[in-house]
Amino acid sequence: MIEDTRQYPFNEIESKWQEYWRQMRLFNVDTKEYKNKYYCLMMFPYPSAALHVGHGRNYIIGDAVARYKMMRGYDVLTPMGFDAFGLPAENAAIKSGVHPETSTLNNISTMRRQFSQWGVEYDWDREVVSCLPDYYKWTQWIFLKLYGKGLAYKKKAFVNWCPSCKTVLANEQVVDNACERCSTEVTQKDLEQWFFKITHYADRLLKDIGKLTEWPERVKTMQCNWIGKSEGVEIDFKIDGSSDTLKCFTTRIDTIFGATFIALAPEHPLVEKFVKGSKEEKAVAELVRKMRDESKIERSDANVEKEGAFTGKYVINPVNGKKVPIWVANYILMEYGTGAIMAVPAHDQRDFEFAKKYKLPIEVVIDDPKSPLKVEAMKEAYMGEGIMANSAQFNGLDSSVSITKIAEFFEEKGYGKRTTQYKLRDWLISRQRYWGAPIPIIYCNKCGVVPVPEKDLPVLLPKNVEFRPTGESPLKFSESFVNTKCPKCGGQATRETDTMDTFVDSSWYYLRYITPKLDQKPFDAELVNKWLPVDQYIGGVEHAILHLLYSRFITKFLKDIGCVGFDEPFKNLFTQGMITKNGIKMSKSKGNTVSPDDLIASYGADTVRLYTLFIGPPEKDAEWSDRGVEGAYRFLGRVWRLVEKGPGSRVSRPADIEGRDRQGPGKDKEDATLRRKIHSTIKKVTEDLDGGFHFNTAISAVMELVNETYDRLAQSTDGSSGGGAVAEAIETVVMLLSPFVPHIAEEMWQKLGKKNSIFRASWPPYDEKALAADVFTMVIQVNGRMRSKIDVPAGMKDDKIKEIALSDPKVQPFIKDKTVRQVVVVPKKLVNIVA
Numbered sequence: 096m097i098e099d100t101r102q103y104p105f106n107e108i109e110s111k112w113q114e115y116w117r118q119m120r121l122f123n124v125d126t127k128e129y130k131n132k133y134y135c136l137m138m139f140p141y142p143s144a145a146l147h148v149g150h151g152r153n154y155i156i157g158d159a160v161a162r163y164k165m166m167r168g169y170d171v172l173t174p175m176g177f178d179a180f181g182l183p184a185e186n187a188a189i190k191s192g193v194h195p196e197t198s199t200l201n202n203i204s205t206m207r208r209q210f211s212q213w214g215v216e217y218d219w220d221r222e223v224v225s226c227l228p229d230y231y232k233w234t235q236w237i238f239l240k241l242y243g244k245g246l247a248y249k250k251k252a253f254v255n256w257c258p259s260c261k262t263v264l265a266n267e268q269v270v271d272n273a274c275e276r277c278s279t280e281v282t283q284k285d286l287e288q289w290f291f292k293i294t295h296y297a298d299r300l301l302k303d304i305g306k307l308t309e310w311p312e313r314v315k316t317m318q319c320n321w322i323g324k325s326e327g328v329e330i331d332f333k334i335d336g337s338s339d340t341l342k343c344f345t346t347r348i349d350t351i352f353g354a355t356f357i358a359l360a361p362e363h364p365l366v367e368k369f370v371k372g373s374k375e376e377k378a379v380a381e382l383v384r385k386m387r388d389e390s391k392i393e394r395s396d397a398n399v400e401k402e403g404a405f406t407g408k409y410v411i412n413p414v415n416g417k418k419v420p421i422w423v424a425n426y427i428l429m430e431y432g433t434g435a436i437m438a439v440p441a442h443d444q445r446d447f448e449f450a451k452k453y454k455l456p457i458e459v460v461i462d463d464p465k466s467p468l469k470v471e472a473m474k475e476a477y478m479g480e481g482i483m484a485n486s487a488q489f490n491g492l493d494s495s496v497s498i499t500k501i502a503e504f505f506e507e508k509g510y511g512k513r514t515t516q517y518k519l520r521d522w523l524i525s526r527q528r529y530w531g532a533p534i535p536i537i538y539c540n541k542c543g544v545v546p547v548p549e550k551d552l553p554v555l556l557p558k559n560v561e562f563r564p565t566g567e568s569p570l571k572f573s574e575s576f577v578n579t580k581c582p583k584c585g586g587q588a589t590r591e592t593d594t595m596d597t598f599v600d601s602s603w604y605y606l607r608y609i610t611p612k613l614d615q616k617p618f619d620a621e622l623v624n625k626w627l628p629v630d631q632y633i634g635g636v637e638h639a640i641l642h643l644l645y646s647r648f649i650t651k652f653l654k655d656i657g658c659v660g661f662d663e664p665f666k667n668l669f670t671q672g673m674i675t676k677n678g679i680k681m682s683k684s685k686g687n688t689v690s691p692d693d694l695i696a697s698y699g700a701d702t703v704r705l706y707t708l709f710i711g712p713p714e715k716d717a718e719w720s721d722r723g724v725e726g727a728y729r730f731l732g733r734v735w736r737l738v739e740k741g742p743g744s745r746v747s748r749p750a751d752i753e754g755r756d757r758q759g760p761g762k763d764k765e766d767a768t769l770r771r772k773i774h775s776t777i778k779k780v781t782e783d784l785d786g787g788f789h790f791n792t793a794i795s796a797v798m799e800l801v802n803e804t805y806d807r808l809a810q811s812t813d814g815s816s817g818g819g820a821v822a823e824a825i826e827t828v829v830m831l832l833s834p835f836v837p838h839i840a841e842e843m844w845q846k847l848g849k850k851n852s853i854f855r856a857s858w859p860p861y862d863e864k865a866l867a868a869d870v871f872t873m874v875i876q877v878n879g880r881m882r883s884k885i886d887v888p889a890g891m892k893d894d895k896i897k898e899i900a901l902s903d904p905k906v907q908p909f910i911k912d913k914t915v916r917q918v919v920v921v922p923k924k925l926v927n928i929v930a
Contacts, residue, residue: 102728103735105699109838113211121854122161122216124172126609126622133169134626135161136605136665138634138642139176139223142202143183146209147688148707148719149674149681155707156671156788157633158215162834163784166858172626174608175210176223177203180231181597182260185530186277189563195530196558199226209691214700214837221611225600230607231532232553233617234600237649238535239546240656246292247524249544253362253387253429254523256284261564263288265523265596266430268641272393283362283387288525289534289593293648297322297517299662300647309667311714314639321640323518328502330437330511332357332410335418341365341410344432344516347442348505349497351414352486353460354437355450358403358424361386363434366423369406379404379423386425394425401426401449413510414487424449430520440476441468447476460485461494522645524596529562529569531594539581539588548582554590568592601642602649605629605664617658624660629667636670643668669788672716674707681719689719701836702728708790708835731839734801734828738843740808741825766820769807770865773820773827776800777861780831790835797831800824830859874925875900877909885926893920900926 116122137157140150161173179199188198203224210217223230241247255264259279263286268275293300301322304315327346334341343357359366361383370376382404386394393399403424410419419437426445427436440450440457450457459468461481468477483492489501505511525534533554535547547554557576560569570576570592581588603617609626610619634642643665650664673680676687694703706727711717776796783793804824826847833840833853844853867889873896875883883905887896897918900906910930917929 102732103699103839103842105701105839108842109212109214109700112838112841113214113216115841115852116216119852121165121852122171122173123218123220124170126172126626129170131169132626132630133164133171134628134630135164135171135173136608136629136632137173137175138632138638139178139601139604140206141181141183142177142179142199142206143187144202145205146691147681148691148694148703149676149688151213151215151691151703152671152674152707152713153634154210154215155213155704156669156713156790158213158837159704159708159790159834160631160633160784160788162837162854163858165854166830166833166856168857172608173217174221174223174611175217175219176221176604176608177206177225178597178601178604179203179224179226180531180594180600182262182526182528182530183597184226185528185562186260188530194558195562196226199530212695212700213691214704221608223604223607223611225532225597225604226530228553228555229614230604231556231600233607234532234595234603235535235547235552235554236549236617237603237653238595238599239549239552241291241652242536242546244652244656246295246652247289248292249287249289251285251287252290252523253283253285254288255281256286257281260528261566262527263523263525265598265641266520272391283391285387286525288523289536289591289595290521290523290525291599291648293522293645294517294519296648296651297324297519298515299651300519300644301517303647303651303663306663307668310665311636311668311670314636314643314668314670317639318644321519321644325432325516325518327514327516328505328511329433329514329516330413330505332413332419332437335409335411341421341435342433343435343437344514345437347439347498348501349483349486349489349494350439350442350460351412351437351501352489353439353441353458354412354419355440355456355458356438356446357410357419357421358427358436358438358446358449359406359421360427360429360434361423361425362429363423363427366406369408369421373407375405375407379406382423382425389425391428391430395428397445399426401445401452403449403453405453413505413508420455422449422453431518432516441470441473442476442478444476444478447473458485522596522648524599525593526596527566527568528564528594529556529560531597532556532600533570533576534591534593534595536591537579537581537588538591539584539586541586542581542583542588545581545583545588551582556594568594570594598641598645602645603653605632605646606653606659620658620660627659628661628663629665631667631669632665633669633671635673639670669714671713672711674710674717674719676719678718694724698724698728699731699838701731701839705731705794705836709794711791713788713790730798730801731836733805734832735839735843737801737804738825738829738846741804741821765807765810767869769803769820769824770862772800772803773824774861774863774865776831777827777859778866781858781861784834793831794835797828800831801828804828827859829853830856871923873900873923875903875906876925876927877906877930878928882906882909896920896926900928 135157137154161171164171184199185195188195191198238247255269257264257274257279259277260274264274269281273280301324304318307315325346327344328348330343331340332343370379403422406421406423408421410421412419438446440446441459442461457470459470462468462484463477463481480494483489483494483497489497502513533556535554537545537547539545557573560573562569577589579588579590606618606623609622613619646664651662653659654662679685681688691703702724706724779796780793783789804821807821829840829843840853869889870886873885873887874881883903885899885903913930915928915930919927
């Protein structure tokens, strides 16, 4: 049989099937009536620009999973919405010179069209758009609930400031000391800001990572490291000449006898008090000013040049009564511990470098048991374990043992207490930008800070505002927004003019999808508790800390106040790798994006989908190749022609095929071989999709089945199209490919005589008996080199296999006149002869 090279008419069929799915409401599910629920959710996108093929990986993966689960008998909930507030959308609007609302809604329309062109379908009746009042009303409601529990508060603090975006950033939004959005170097500002007290949940967020058994280890490790639990002792150092104390946290209480100075972060609130009116004030103030312009990442770098200034103040070391000077040091950060450390130069490298520079004492209190330490000979700090020295009653103890004993001693004497500290800091949610949900707080001269009553929500974002960033909130300049009445006393009052971080919007959207039109409450708790946690969440690993951590926090809070019955939002998490071009992430600024629109026009959506899934392991980054797209297109052409040329386009499954003898091999060896391939492919694809979304290897397996089916057709000597096994193979190929390439699969399914959508058909099971081979081909090796092959019936004894191998005509010349010392049979694979 000669294979032709005609391609399939994608431009005729794709729009037809997209409309068909919408008309039959394939992706719409009734959340009240279901038998076997499966909540499959893709992270919703920022509508800041048109999508490129790099974005498509997330959504194509999700669509393939949803279609596969439909065929496995699940009621699949797969909604979509848009993370429409925040810097990405606002910056896009500024760049295009239009209002953010106009720009955002236009981009949403573009993205919806692109989803449809990809054949990526959703239950659009459940769409949520975070910039619309019917959604952000409930974002504000969550703020009020947090505020009512003391978990939303305002304070003055040094914060990350992006000079380009002209707004503050949460710690999680600073990457390598740069703004995650625009890559501008971040500076520090001292501002009053709103925070969510996520630290209240630090221990639960860390401990409950153990529940996330179906999350990638990489993501769990990133969250563990970000939360950063440390166990140690909080010491109360008495300030010399004062009744006040200075709290320091240390994980190395065993070194307390070697503390020769205290180091404060430049941002520590006591710094200004210590030096006010003193001769040290000028030098300390200059250091503090300089440190405000340096990044925290630079300051915490182990190799940074150590800088400091003496405050003129001392504390008393409680264990020996010594006066210990208080310094301000650049390498101490307010974000860690209490912002104050006891510095032990002999046993901490940063302290050692600082002490050397400023000629401060160095005292050894843990000796190296292999080589006793001498301060004058030390070139670096000794940071290992050892034997306690110069430590009073603890001398001679192993340092690891002394940590517990000294901690107990401190608690007995009232010098301090054992405690746990976290690297995690409270979530800074204030933004000095226009395009965000207004913070529902009112300021009254008489009543103070007053939350907006729930009945007055939403606090609407005004539209007639100059939104270009100035460094101050644009809402400040809208009198109609700012001026209001106090809900308590009725007097004149003003509104909060900062808006909320967009990550607040995305921290709960997965709950809203269940009942998106509900206007009396954010969601129906009874239905939410039935459908959540989300069965499968799909998105980029770049959200491992920000979005995923915040969503876990908000879910735990909502459980605590009785709104939901679960404390983790996502059961299974899959994080796909990036698609790169020229070795770097696709980005408009880098000029390396690939438009899906052009590719779909040239090759069809199914080609783009197939190549996106076949490009490599989906959890790893992959390089885009135009030649690879062409290869995917050619393969779909082969499948199309196979269906057209194969036996009887009116084969019916299950009636025709299920009625045949499926319990054993076909009438001849070729049919049996092909049926083994059919069912091993079904098994392989099913396991790949159930066991980690290995789309690339699943598609590769189908490609092999297509090749073998063509081979079987070529072997037909009677002019037929190969008979029942070929018909089964073709139908199987169409079904196995359908989640990946749904348009062409639907069209081919129809050509095979089917009336309903292929996604209403059941996923094909594999037949264990068909997998059992009657005959195995075994390789014969002589002294490690292949010399022949033999076909061996299943069940043949090893002695008989050895006899056949030794008598094989192709083997005889290599063992003639030699002594056969050993014959090893590897079942079903090879016979190795040593001669």
